Amino acid sequence: MQEEEGKDLTGAFSSTDIAAMRVVLDSVSNGVTVVNSRGIVTFFNTAAEKITGLKAKNVIGQMVDDAIPNTGLIRVLKTGAEEINQRQNVGNCEILTSRAPIIKDNILVGAVAIFQDITEFNEVVSQLEDVKCLTSTLESILESLHEGIVVVDKDGYITRMNKAYGEFLALDPNSVVGKHVTEVIPNTRMHFVAQEGKAEVTDIQKIQNNTCVVTRIPIVKDGEVIGAVGNVVFKDIKELKSLAGKIRKLESELEYYKEELYKAYGGKYTFDNIVGDSEKMKWLRSVAAKAARGTSTVLILGESGTGKELFAHAVHNASQRRQGPFIKVNCAALPEQLLEAELFGYEEGAFTGARKGGKPGKFELANGGTIFLDEIGEMSLAMQVKLLRVLQERELERLGGTKTTKLDIRVIAATNRDLEAMIAENQFRQDLYYRLNIFILNIPPLRERTEDIPLLCEMLLKKINNQVEHWVEGITPEALTLLMQYNWPGNVRELENVLERTINLMDDGFMIAAENLPPMLKRVNRSKTEGEEGESSSDLSEIKEDAEKQAILRALAAAGGNKSKAARILGIHRSGFYQKMQKYNLLNS
Numbered sequence: 001m002q003e004e005e006g007k008d009l010t011g012a013f014s015s016t017d018i019a020a021m022r023v024v025l026d027s028v029s030n031g032v033t034v035v036n037s038r039g040i041v042t043f044f045n046t047a048a049e050k051i052t053g054l055k056a057k058n059v060i061g062q063m064v065d066d067a068i069p070n071t072g073l074i075r076v077l078k079t080g081a082e083e084i085n086q087r088q089n090v091g092n093c094e095i096l097t098s099r100a101p102i103i104k105d106n107i108l109v110g111a112v113a114i115f116q117d118i119t120e121f122n123e124v125v126s127q128l129e130d131v132k133c134l135t136s137t138l139e140s141i142l143e144s145l146h147e148g149i150v151v152v153d154k155d156g157y158i159t160r161m162n163k164a165y166g167e168f169l170a171l172d173p174n175s176v177v178g179k180h181v182t183e184v185i186p187n188t189r190m191h192f193v194a195q196e197g198k199a200e201v202t203d204i205q206k207i208q209n210n211t212c213v214v215t216r217i218p219i220v221k222d223g224e225v226i227g228a229v230g231n232v233v234f235k236d237i238k239e240l241k242s243l244a245g246k247i248r249k250l251e252s253e254l255e256y257y258k259e260e261l262y263k264a265y266g267g268k269y270t271f272d273n274i275v276g277d278s279e280k281m282k283w284l285r286s287v288a289a290k291a292a293r294g295t296s297t298v299l300i301l302g303e304s305g306t307g308k309e310l311f312a313h314a315v316h317n318a319s320q321r322r323q324g325p326f327i328k329v330n331c332a333a334l335p336e337q338l339l340e341a342e343l344f345g346y347e348e349g350a351f352t353g354a355r356k357g358g359k360p361g362k363f364e365l366a367n368g369g370t371i372f373l374d375e376i377g378e379m380s381l382a383m384q385v386k387l388l389r390v391l392q393e394r395e396l397e398r399l400g401g402t403k404t405t406k407l408d409i410r411v412i413a414a415t416n417r418d419l420e421a422m423i424a425e426n427q428f429r430q431d432l433y434y435r436l437n438i439f440i441l442n443i444p445p446l447r448e449r450t451e452d453i454p455l456l457c458e459m460l461l462k463k464i465n466n467q468v469e470h471w472v473e474g475i476t477p478e479a480l481t482l483l484m485q486y487n488w489p490g491n492v493r494e495l496e497n498v499l500e501r502t503i504n505l506m507d508d509g510f511m512i513a514a515e516n517l518p519p520m521l522k523r524v525n526r527s528k529t530e531g532e533e534g535e536s537s538s539d540l541s542e543i544k545e546d547a548e549k550q551a552i553l554r555a556l557a558a559a560g561g562n563k564s565k566a567a568r569i570l571g572i573h574r575s576g577f578y579q580k581m582q583k584y585n586l587l588n589s
């Protein structure tokens with residue numbers, strides 16, 4: 001059958017020729033299908049078998065339409081027209097096929113299809129598309145970089161240079177492609193890197209009088225170095241230096257502001273600054289150090305000038321929050337409304353005169369650190385309620401605000417008032433007192449620890465000598481005795497003021513003698529000596545009180561009746577001064 005059909009096509013050839021042609025057609029990689037004028041398959045080569053998955057023995061002698069799906073050969077027989085490079089799916093593969101009629105003596109005797117599998121080819125085309133896409137993305141990146149980029153092949157020939165590098169070298173980047181890198185970039189090492197495959201990171205290279213920082217990285221493909229890419233990080237090291245300079249300047253500014261902030265808001269004193277060797281002071285320091293370890297509220301009690309603020313600073317500085325802020329609020333210094341705004345802060349428009357943009361309160365400023373509520377006994381009952389709420393809830397809202405701020409603060413409160421007596425008189429809330437009364441530091445007045453006076457005098461003398469222009473050598477034993485006998489209503493602050501005034505009136509190089517001290521100290525002493533000769537101790541306290549009253553009166557006279565000024569002269573706090581005036585019935589005098 002095959003022979004017979006073959007005759008239709010190949011009548012001009014001998015059977016040997018036909019056999020030879022078959023061998024040839026079987027050895028080509030394109031598939032070949034031949035049909036006779038009736039559409040019966042007469043030839044189906046080996047490649048056609050491979051591409052279609054059909055066997056020649058099953059196909060030959062069959063109607064092509066039945067044997068091979070989607071064939072166009074019947075159409076060619078009908079039209080007699082060629083069909084070139086047609087895409088067609090056969091099974092799982094796509095083929096590219098050309099069909100032609102076979103004409104013999106002007107008679108159509110059959111048709112032939114020659115086809116090839118283009119499935120793999122299609123995959124390659126799509127991969128090529130991906131590569132093209134990636135290449136143009138990389139190209140856009142290279143061109144948009146401010147750094148110079150150069151790429152060389154394995155032998156050091158430039159394959160690519162970006163616009164930035166071209167501008168830097170004053171060259172057209174396209175004109176250098178194909179040149180050896182040594183011809184284009186002075187002092188380059190790109191060709192070595194492309195050869196040796198060792199990266200050179202942040203190397204310094206002199207290019208046209210510019211000292212540049214360059215990085216050279218080998219390009220490796222399948223474990224083999226195929227070139228190198230060079231990157232001029234900064235076109236000129238001067239740029240880098242100026243950037244580094246700017247960073248250094250910013251860093252030092254930051255340090256400065258940090259230090260200033262610490263000075264303004266940090267705790268100034270530590271336990272080392274608290275002078276006193278008396279048993280009472282030693283014990284107090286140890287209790288305070290224990291309080292510092294935790295985060296509990298600390299309540300510091302003691303007369304004015306005993307060192308309450310000093311202890312508050314020391315507790316903060318010995319605590320884990322020492323790096324955080326230390327914010328002091330004097331509760332006696334401000335009227336109620338102002339104190340509220342000061343403590344809790346306010347939002348813009350919270351009240352007439354509220355600052356634009358609002359203002360954080362002291363509680364917010366103290367976040368992460370310590371808030372020191374000095375003179376807490378002077379706080380109004382209404383404010384006490386608000387404070388209690390914040391201490392309980394550990395969060396607050398600014399005045400006129402709606403946002404809640406969580407607080408992470410340690411509270412230290414101090415007062416020279418007798419809070420328990422105030423509670424009894426309904427001037428201080430008991431619940432707030434219980435909130436504050438967790439760690440109590442009760443600082444004794446100086447007159448109850450006179451053994452601290454020599455050490456305090458020594459420390460204060462040094463401090464004052466550094467502040468004033470004089471230099472006083474020390475204190476004579478008689479003067480020290482007088483200082484230890486006085487009852488110090490203004491405590492350490494008063495002692496400091498007395499020494500400062502005394503030193504200011506003395507000449508350089510002398511010791512403070514009894515006669516240099518203010519008369520009130522000597523009067524107490526004289527009275528005491530007289531007392532020792534016959535008077536009872538209750539008389540001594542009367543004498544002390546009298547001396548205190550006299551001192552207040554003298555200070556008021558010196559201050560022209562101005563109580564704040566008089567308090568300053570005596571070295572005691574205004575509120576303490578008021579209490580004393582009340583005690584001696586001087587308020588209405």
Ligand SMILES: Nc1ncnc2c1ncn2[C@@H]1O[C@H](COP(=O)(O)OP(=O)(O)OP(=O)(O)O)[C@@H](O)[C@H]1O
Pocket residue numbers: 273274275276302303304305306307308309310311374415416492493496572573
């Ligand atoms: N033990 C001490 N060692 C060294 N200095 C002290 C000591 N006690 C008090 N001072 C100094 O005395 C002055 C008053 O101390 P501080 O202000 O701490 O007292 P205070 O009890 O808080 O007074 P007030 O109740 O009037 O606010 C400060 O200059 C402080 O440095």
